Every structure is written in structure tokens, then in C-alpha cells.
Amino acid sequence: MSATLELARELIRHPSLTPHDTGCLDVISRRLATLGFTLERFDHAGVSNLWARKGSAAPLLCFAGHTDVVPTGPEERWRHPPFAAMVDDGKLYGRGAADMKGGIAAFVVALEDFLAASPKHAGSIALLLTSDEEGPAEHGTLRVVDALLARGERITWCLVGEPSSGARLGDTLRHGRRGSLSATLTVHGVQGHVAYPDLADNPVHRLAPALAELIATRWDDGDDDFPATGLQVSNLNAGTGAGNVIPGHATLRFNFRHGPASPAATLIRQSEALFARHDIHGHWQWRSGGEPFVSRPDALARALQAAIAAETGLRPAHSTGGGTSDGRFIKRIAGEVIEFGLRNDSIHQIDECVALADLDALSAIYRRTLATLLAGK
Numbered sequence: 270m271s272a273t274l275e276l277a278r279e280l281i282r283h284p285s286l287t288p289h290d291t292g293c294l295d296v297i298s299r300r301l302a303t304l305g306f307t308l309e310r311f312d313h314a315g316v317s318n319l320w321a322r323k324g325s326a327a328p329l330l331c332f333a334g335h336t337d338v339v340p341t342g343p344e345e346r347w348r349h350p351p352f353a354a355m356v357d358d359g360k361l362y363g364r365g366a367a368d369m370k371g372g373i374a375a376f377v378v379a380l381e382d383f384l385a386a387s388p389k390h391a392g393s394i395a396l397l398l399t400s401d402e403e404g405p406a407e408h409g410t411l412r413v414v415d416a417l418l419a420r421g422e423r424i425t426w427c428l429v430g431e432p433s434s435g436a437r438l439g440d441t442l443r444h445g446r447r448g449s450l451s452a453t454l455t456v457h458g459v460q461g462h463v464a465y466p467d468l469a470d471n472p473v474h475r476l477a478p479a480l481a482e483l484i485a486t487r488w489d490d491g492d493d494d495f496p497a498t499g500l501q502v503s504n505l506n507a508g509t510g511a512g513n514v515i516p517g518h519a520t521l522r523f524n525f526r527h528g529p530a531s532p533a534a535t536l537i538r539q540s541e542a543l544f545a546r547h548d549i550h551g552h553w554q555w556r557s558g559g560e561p562f563v564s565r566p567d568a569l570a571r572a573l574q575a576a577i578a579a580e581t582g583l584r585p586a587h588s589t590g591g592g593t594s595d596g597r598f599i600k601r602i603a604g605e606v607i608e609f610g611l612r613n614d615s616i617h618q619i620d621e622c623v624a625l626a627d628l629d630a631l632s633a634i635y636r637r638t639l640a641t642l643l644a645g646k
């Protein structure tokens with residue numbers, strides 16, 4: 270059994286449902302302490318956060334990730350119990366196998382191999398790990414970044430080990446992410462009998478033309494890094510359940526995935542103005558899930574690309590797709606932030622799994638990347 274597989278299995282056996290770390294960071298900390306890392310915990314509000322650094326010289330290469338996992342769903346539907354870390358047919362099964370305990374294991378083992386081979390490497394190495402990435406992400410990476418910012422600690426290159434690959438390991442890396450913005454609009458009318466509409470005010474009828482315009486709006490054209498901003502309606506609720514009652518209010522929820530061409534403040538202003546033009550003055554609630562970020566691909570992206578080519582023969586596409594990630598927080602203190610990791614086709618699903626060959630190939634890619642960026646004299 271490879272060292273990466275062994276560590277990934279150990280981490281999966283800790284049922285670290287977000288935001289609980291359940292000892293994963295202790296497992297990792299013991300190995301990092303052996304390697305000579307200085308360990309600092311920034312635990313807060315039930316969230317576990319680790320900043321581990323070895324060396325003080327620039328440049329600093331930081332690996333970032335999370336130990337928490339999303340819920341399993343019905344356990345009886347899993348081929349193997351989600352926290353048993355079973356190996357079957359060349360794959361490791363378990364919640365977090367791909368997102369992202371496999372990635373953490375690959376990096377820790379890459380680090381051990383690299384330090385054994387190159388004890389006199391240049392620069393320094395850090396790990397930033399949290400147990401609050403899958404949840405609200407309020408007390409996780411953000412907290413550590415605030416603490417580092419306050420004491421002027423900067424990261425040269427941050428490699429986020431999230432599962433970025435698609436059909437094949439190595440086909441995609443991410444140099445940014447779109448922002449996420451959610452709205453809830455409650456429109457009040459007057460409830461009444463459907464046979465007496467003059468005595469009522471139907472909020473659905475008032476909402477419909479505005480909603481049609483909202484959906485048809487082109488918010489921006491995107492740019493070289495980002496696709497055009499998109500909007501999806503996630504919930505639309507009204508009515509009492511009875512067939513002869515005009516509803517008294519309607520609630521509409523929608524979400525933007527947006528690029529820098531449309532900042533959250535602009536989308537909020539435009540959306541509220543659109544409904545106001547239709548004479549709809551409902552109650553708005555907005556929640557930003559993070560502004561977009563983009564990182565110019567530079568030395569880290571080049572080192573990763575060369576390592577990916579050497580291990581897989583692939584040339585990764587650069588993408589800003591997917592959901593939000595902690596990269597948005599890290600960008601504030603880092604020169605270059607690139608996400609690269611395992612395939613994402615089973616993440617958050619029943620039977621989440623990773624190919625054993627991918628675990629070892631990813632560790633080799635990380636090791637080559639370390640060797641390229643921190644080559645000693």
C-alpha cells in the first residue's frame with residue numbers, strides 16, 4: 270500500500286463532518302512536526318485551523334486545503350460504508366476521498382519525499398488547513414488569513430489542493446473562481462378569492478413579467494478569464510395549496526455566479542432597479558458567498574503544468590469554473606493562487622471515490638512542483 274493511500278485512509282476514517290475536524294489535523298500535525306514544521310492553531314467557534322510553516326526564507330510555497338467533509342446522505346446506499354475507507358477494484362471509497370483528504374495525503378507524502386531528497390532546498394513551505402470550507406467558511410481560512418495579514422506574513426505561491434480535474438487527473442487547473450451572490454425577494458399582495466380578483470392583489474401576476482426580464486438580462490459578456498455572469502432561479506413559492514385562493518405573498522430566490530465585470534454591488538443595484546421598474550417594491554435579502562478572484566498564471570502554474578505533463582502527458586486547461594473556494598480569501602495575502610487536485614466527478618455524491626493510481630500520480634505531481642519551485646543551490 271502506498272504511503273499516500275495509507276494516509277488518505279487514515280484521514281477518511283475520521284468522520285469529520287463540517288465543521289468538525291475530529292482529529293484529522295492532529296494526524297497531519299504529528300507528521301509535520303517530525304519534518305520540523307512550526308505548528309500554530311487558530312481554532313475558533315468550533316472550527317479547527319492549522320498554520321504550519323517550515324523555514325522563514327522567501328519564497329514561500331503554501332499548500333491549502335480542508336479536512337471537513339459534507340454529509341454522507343443515506344449510508345445504506347453506499348457500496349462501502351462512507352467512513353470505512355475501503356479499497357475495491359482499484360479505487361478508494363469514502364466521504365472525502367476526492368474532496369479533499371486524498372489531496373491532503375498526496376501533498377503531505379510529497380512533502381516528506383521532497384524533504385528527504387532535498388534537505389537544503391530554497392525558500393520555505395507552509396500548510397494552511399481548516400475544518401470549515403464546506404460550511405459557512407466564516408471561521409476557517411478567513412481567520413488564518415486575517416492573522417497572517419496582521420503580522421505581515423505573505424505567501425508567494427499558494428497551491429490549493431481542491432479536486433480541480435474533470436474526466437482525467439491533470440486535465441484542468443483553476444486560476445480563479447467566480448463569485449456567488451444570492452437573493453431572496455418577498456413580494457406582498459392581498460389574498461382573496463380567485464373569482465373576485467378586484468378585491469385582491471396577486472403577487473405572482475406582478476412578479477411574472479419582472480422575472481421574465483430578469484432571466485433574459487445579459488449582465489456582462491465575461492472576459493478572457495471568466496464566462497458571462499449567469500443567474501439561476503432556485504426557489505419560487507406562493508399559494509396556500511388551495512385552488513381557489515389568490516396568494517397573499519410570493520417568495521423568489523435566485524443566485525448569480527459572477528465574474529469581476531459584475532461586482533456584487535452592481536448586480537444588487539441592477540436587480541432591485543429592474544423590479545422597481547415593474548413597480549415591485551418587495552423585501553430584499555442579499556447574501557454574498559464571496560467576490561470573484563483571479564490569479565495571473567505565473568511560476569506556480571508553469572511548475573504545475575510541467576509536473577502534470579511529466580506524470581500524465583496532459584496539458585491542463587485553465588478554468589475559473591466550479592463553486593466558490595477558499596482561494597478567494599488567500600488571494601489577499603498571496604502572489605499566485607492556483608487550484609489543482611484530483612478528479613471531481615464523485616465529490617459530494619454517494620460512493621465518493623478516487624482511483625489509487627490518481628492518488629500516487631497526484632503526489633508525484635506535487636513533489637515535482639515542490640522540486641521545481643524550491644530547487645536548492
Ligand SMILES: [Zn+2]
Nearest residue numbers: 368369431432
Ligand atoms: Zn473541497
